[in-house]
Amino acid sequence: MVIVGGGFGGLRLAQKLADAPVQVVMVDRNNYHNFQPLLYQVATGALEADSIAYPIRKIFAGQNNFFYRMADVKGIVPATNTVQTSVGDIRYDYLVLATGSLTNFFGIxxxxxxxxxxxxxxxxxxxxxxxxxxxxxxxxxxxxxxxxxxxxxxxxxxxxxxxxxxxxxxxxxxxxxxxxxxxxxxxxxxxxxxxxxxxxxxxxxxxxxxxxxxxxxxxxxxxxxxxxxxxxxxxxxxxxxxxxxxxxxxxxxxGVNGAAVPGLPDELVTRNKRINVNMWNQLPGQPNIFAIGDVANMVTPDMPKGLPMLAPVAQQQADLLAENLPRIIRGEAPKEFSYLNKxxxxxxxxxxxxxxxxxxxxxxxxxxxxxxxxxxxxxxxxxxxxxxxxxxxxxxxxxxxxxxxxxxxPFSRKDMKDDKGKRAAEHATATVQYNPTPPAIQEPAGQPTPAS
Structure with a gap:
């Protein structure tokens, strides 16, 4: 199983799968989990940056079925069960997109x-x-x-x-x-x-x-x-x-947009870049691809515009998906998601x-x-x-x-970099194969007026 994103949803799902009969591979461009709700306190000098971040590898130290790769995800190819990254192609049996959200500038x-x-x-x-x-x-x-x-x-x-x-x-x-x-x-x-x-x-x-x-x-x-x-x-x-x-x-x-990954059918991606999912977070027509958290657009009778982009939603979806995946692997019917507003x-x-x-x-x-x-x-x-x-x-x-x-x-506007995952130098491309058993992994070769 490949999980794209180490935010609230991806982190919780990987932890819940510690004893599951799967090999978990997490891909994220950062080697740390970022506690986003407190970012503004870092920006205003109230907290240190490293007090709201924690190394992904340290979180999962001792979890034998977990592997991490630091990489940018460029796209996915559902036809070949492949995730294209900056460090090579990663094959998957099951894929979970937990990519979160990006700032929405509304085209300005x-x-x-x-x-x-x-x-x-x-x-x-x-x-x-x-x-x-x-x-x-x-x-x-x-x-x-x-x-x-x-x-x-x-x-x-x-x-x-x-x-x-x-x-x-x-x-x-x-x-x-x-x-x-x-x-x-x-x-x-x-x-x-x-x-x-x-x-x-x-x-x-x-x-x-x-x-x-x-x-x-x-x-x-x-x-x-x-x-x-x-x-x-x-x-x-x-x-x-x-x-x-x-x-x-x-x-x-x-405002924010979902961080949809290139390669999905257009009909699955909404106007605000969220990915349509059914009530067990599965992409319609893609039985082995799931999405959780901010990027997942799950519509319910109470939420016709989709569930809110909140951390508790991502964590609850991760909890249920961790329960459902063994059922799906065994060919059993999965449980439907029900959001508990806390x-x-x-x-x-x-x-x-x-x-x-x-x-x-x-x-x-x-x-x-x-x-x-x-x-x-x-x-x-x-x-x-x-x-x-x-x-x-x-x-x-x-x-x-x-x-x-x-x-x-020191920072100036000319130093602004693209936040969509581009990097100035790309790593050499290699193909990485992950074999679920045993859990061994190959290394990737007018005059305006001012307001008062």
Whole structure:
């Protein structure tokens, strides 16, 4: 069995198959599992990058039926049961696509070219460096308009990621930046949260939406609802043909696409690049190919647009698929998937969070904040990561400070690389055969006007 992707779904599935009569081969471009919900804290200096990542090989140390290959997946060939990668072709008996999601720029070229995103640890580190580099540049800038653009930050997208990073930036503006940049008039620094819809946290309850808006107002974050950024160029984020927000810092958190793999029939891939699957995560017409997590588009009567792109969905699908695969191998009927909603949450700032639980249970504030901390702490992979995150959070809470304001890797927009998996140098192609028994593996040979 080949699993493409080491995210929440792929990781859980490989672990659940530890005692199954299969050889598990995981392919991922990174040699670590990345805890995406906390990427924004790396971007704002609240956590170390290595506290939200854990080596894949270390996770599976001692699992004898597991093998890992670090590679980019270029496509699949269902007719020959082959995965094409940057290190060669990998043959499979069963294939599971757990590739997650990619940022959706909605075809706006200027935003894709110039905006920052938060989908990976390199993204988060680049964003952190970029913001602090612009503050350093603002100290030297004599033109008031250019200085304002260097100070302003625009976050596009009012979902959990946009809300959480906006709140974190507002906390940093209030408690951290005045100590580091006493020469700057940080009262002029503006944080905009721009949402195309009528409310923040659209998928959550009305109570959570209202609480999030009130918390944002209390943090002096300027919330623009029913507003869409149309283009971003020359230090201007345009929300109409002539009106703009002056900024050099635009963070795009407005949407995601599924990370579909080339080679599948067109009718299986939706417009937002998710892969249609049946109720046991099998691709229609492809009996030995499955998809789980964000990339899987499983439609139910309650979710006509597909199940939400959340980690609990991926993990529950992985759990059921691990049960179903032995049944499928034996020729038995698989069980159908049923999603158990355990609730959703979003943190805004210290002591401020919103939580929606099943049966319309909602709570907020300090209790919601504690619940958010506890859930994310136990979900982190590795004891060390849990301890480091807890220590960093405690330090930030009691000192109102963030210690990781480091520009370790200076970043500019010309350094942006393609996040779709391309690499400058390709490895030599070789064919790798995996034999399920025994578990031995061969090595791969007009004049615009600014907004107030």
């Amino acid at each position: 070229e200027s935003i894709e070219k110039n905006a920052m995103q938060i989908k990976s640890i390199p993204n988060a580190l680049n964003l952190r460096s970029f913001i602090f580099q612009n503050f350093e540049q603002a100290l030297l800038e004599t033109d008031p308009e250019k200085r304002q653009a260097l100070l302003n930050i625009v976050v596009v997208g009012g979902g959990p990621t946009g809300v959480e990073i906006s709140g974190s930036l507002a906390e940093m503006r209030r408690h951290v930046l005045p100590k580091d940049y006493p020469e700057l008039d940080l009262k002029k620094m503006q944080i905009f949260l721009v949402e195309a819809g009528p409310a923040l946290l659209g998928p959550m309850s009305k109570a959570s939406q209202e609480d999030a808006k009130r918390y944002m107002d209390g943090l002096d974050v300027i919330v623009r609802l029913n507003t869409a950024i149309k283009r971003f160029e020359d230090g201007r984020a345009y929300y109409s043909d002539t009106e703009f927000i002056p900024t050099e810092n635009l963070i795009w958190a407005a 609730g959703v949450m979003a943190i805004i700032s210290r002591n401020k969070a919103v939580v929606d639980m099943p049966k319309d249970i909602h709570f907020k504030g300090f209790l919601g904040w504690l619940a958010w901390l506890f859930i994310h702490l136990i979900l982190l992979v590795g004891f060390r990561n849990k301890v480091v995150a807890l220590v960093d959070w405690a330090f930030s809470y009691f000192s109102s400070d963030q210690a990781l304001r480091l520009i370790i890797r």
